[in-house]
Amino acid sequence: MLNTISKSAGAFYLTLLVLPLALPMMSGSATTAVVVMIFGIAAAACNLMLGYAGLLSFAQGTFFGVGSYAVGVLLRSHPGLGLGVLVLCAAAGAVAALVIGMLSIRQKGIYFVMITLAMAQMAFFAALSFPDVTGGENGLLDIPRIGAGLDSVLSESQSQYLVVSVVFFLAFAFLRRVIRSPFGRVLDAVRENETRARMAGYDVQRLKLLAFVISGSVTATAGALYAIQLRSAPLSNIDLMMSETILIMAILGGKRSLLGAVFGALLMTLMAEQLSQLWPRWQMIVGFVLIATVLFAPSGIGGIFSQWRTPHEKRKPGGAHLSSKETV
Known part of the structure; x- marks a missing residue:
């Protein structure tokens, strides 16, 4: 089903x-829906790296954190920037990705992975070491929200939802x-x-470097939206755990x-919200779900929908079989 939808632009x-x-309705609240859309953007940007460029990067959390800190610094000093601040945050993520990419993209396999992992750790400790800029362990607090210019019609939360929805679509x-x-297409051929x-x-x-920069730019935009939603840019936004979370969502x-x-x-957001209330070691369940996905559904949720639809397509005259390579 997701394959068919993706094949048709409309x-x-x-x-x-x-x-x-x-x-x-699917998540249970508008607040959770905002978080899902934001992390959906970050996971989709990770897909560009992982699924199409064939690059496993642990720097996604770094780009997410760069976007969070950039929007915090900019909006706290220039609250009138409005939606234009997202463009600046995307540019900051692109610059960070360009720097990390130039250092790592020449390497292959485990060496590329280890360099991105090392750079992610360096970015975390850099954020921790410059509290005047990043707020250190406390992060950046009191980040103002940006509106959609419809303050007379929409409440602040509704305006924020509209902004995230528009950025999500774009x-x-x-x-x-x-x-x-x-x-x-060429990037796919390289993979x-x-x-x-x-x-x-x-x-x-x-080609790989360009994909790295595009992914970093989009991920930084997601990080900026998340900081605006939280009204803060906590240190956890640039932690290695953030990279792991984005990778798990993508897989x-x-x-x-x-x-x-x-x-x-x-799925990841709902597991974090619901399972954490039932068991303090809820991450173990997430681990089992991830292992089951890799073993029995390596193409993820998108692949499950594809496999469900394929038998129906085979029964139809002229039905085309859609391979995983055509999933978007």
């Missing part, structure tokens, strides 16, 4: 419009455009066979499914 964009209306539309562009892509004349390192949703990333974020 259905894809219609789904993006419907999700902000449906998520409060971010997913942008990522879909990237994936389905010639750049996205499939890097040697052949290099022999065909493509600059593999530059649960399906590393090659943009819409699946939303449902991965929904």
